[in-house]
Amino acid sequence: MSAGSVAEPGARPPSAEVPRPLAAVFLATFFVRFSFGITIAVFADYLTGHSAGFSAQDFGVAGLVTAMAPIGEGSTVLFSGAAADRWGRYPVLFGGMAGAAVMFAVVAATRSALVLGVANFLFGIASGAILAASLAVVADRSPAEERGLEMGRFDAVNLSGWIGGFAFGFGVLGTVPNRELWAVFPVGAAALMVGIVGASYLLRGAGAARPTSARFSFRQIVRASFRPSVLVVTVPWLVIYALIGAALVFLAPAANGVGISPLYLAAVIGGAGGLLVLTQPYFGGWADRIGRTRMMTIGATGFTLVLLFASLAVAYNHPWPVLVGLGISVIPALAYGPAALAALADLASALSRATTMAIYSLTISGGMIVGLIASSQLLSRFGDAGLYPFFGSIAGILGALTAVRWLEERAATIPVR
DSSP: OOTTOOOOTTOOOOTTTSHHHHHHHHHHHHHHHHHHHHHHHHHHHHHHTOSSOOOHHHHHHHHHHHTHHHHHHHHHHHHHHHHHHHHOHHHHHHHHHHHHHHHHHHHHTOOOHHHHHHHHHHHHHHHHHHHHHHHHHHHHHSOGGGHHHHHHHHHHHHHHHHHHHHHHHHHHHHHSOGGGGGGHHHHHHHHHHHHHHHHHHHTTTSOOOOOSOSOOOHHHHHHHHTSHHHHHHHHHHHHHHHHHHHHHHHHHHHHHHTTOOHHHHHHHHHHHHHHHHHHHHHHHHHHHHHOHHHHHHHHHHHHHHHHHHHHHHHHTTOOHHHHHHHHHHHHHHTTHHHHHHHHHHHHSOSTTHHHHHHHHHHHHHHHHHHHHHHHHHHHHHHGGGGHHHHHHHHHHHHHHHHHHHHHHHHTTSSOOO
C-alpha cells in the first residue's frame, strides 16, 4: 500500500503507520474540543454581560446566537467531508483548526450579538471540517474488528476535551469578573495552535491521509450517505444532541439558580472526564464483541433514564437522591457514542468515508439547533414547566428510532453487528 492510499475496510494498515496518525488526530481532537468547551461554557455569560440572574429575554438571545454555530456546521459539513475525500484529511483538519482560532480572536474583540452570531456561524463551518476529517482518519486506520475500540478511544478524547474545557470555563466564571471574560477566547485559540503543532509533529513521515481516488460524484456520495441504513444509525443523534445543545448554554446559569457554585460545578464536570476516558474504549470494545445495535440500545436506555431523572430534578427542586440517579444514568448513556460511530464507519466506503462521516456532524448540528432554540424559547415562555414536553419528546423519539434499528436488522437491510 502506498503512502497516499487508504486501507480497505477490515484490512489492517501497516503497523508502523497506524499509531502516529491516530495519535495525531486524538491530540488535535482533544485540543479542539478543549478550546470549544472553554468558550461555550462562558459564551452565554459573555454575550449577555452578566454571570447570573438571566432574564427570559437573555435566554432567548443566548440560545439564538449560540445556535448559529451548529447552523453553520450543518449547512456546510457535507462539503467539508467531500473536500476531505477529494484533497486529503489533514489539509481540511488543520484548515478548520486555523479558521476556528481566527474566529476566537474576533469573538474576543466584541460583545455585539450580530458580530458574535456571524462569528459563530463561521466557527461552525470550521468545527464541521475538523470533525469530518478526524473521524475519517480514525475510520481509515481502524480494522473492522477493532473499529468500535478505536472509535471509543476517539470518543473518549473528544468528550474529555469537552469536559476539560467546560470545567475550565466554569471555573473561570467563578473567579474572573464578567468584564474580563474576553481573555478566555485567546486561551481557546492558543489551545488550537498547540493541537496543530503537536499533531503536525506526530505526522512527520507517517504518510498522508488521502482518498483512494480523486474522481467521484458528489451527488452519488450524498445519495449513498442518506440511504436508510445510514440514517437509522445517525438520526438518533439528532434527539440526543437536542438535549446536549440545551445543556451546553444553560448548565452554568441553572447551577447558579439552585445554589451550586461554578467552582463546584467545574470540579464535578472535571471529574466526569476521567469516567469518559475509561468507559468509551470499554464500551467500544464491547460493541466489537456483542454488536453495535445492542450497545446502542443500552445507550438509548441510559439517555431515557437521564431524561426521567432530569424531569424529577426540575419537578422536586433537585433533591440529592434524584441527582445521584441522574449521575448513575449517564454511565449506560455513554455506550451509545462509540457503537454508533463504529456502525457508521462500517457502512462507509473508503472513497466517500469523510463525506459519510460528515453525516454524523450534520445530524448533531441539527440536534444542537433544535435543542438550543426549542429549549431557550420554552424556558422564556413557560419557565421550568417548558422542559417537561421537551424531555418527553426526546425520550419518545429516541425509543422509536432504536426500535426501527432493530426492525431494520431483522429485515436484513443493514449488517447485523
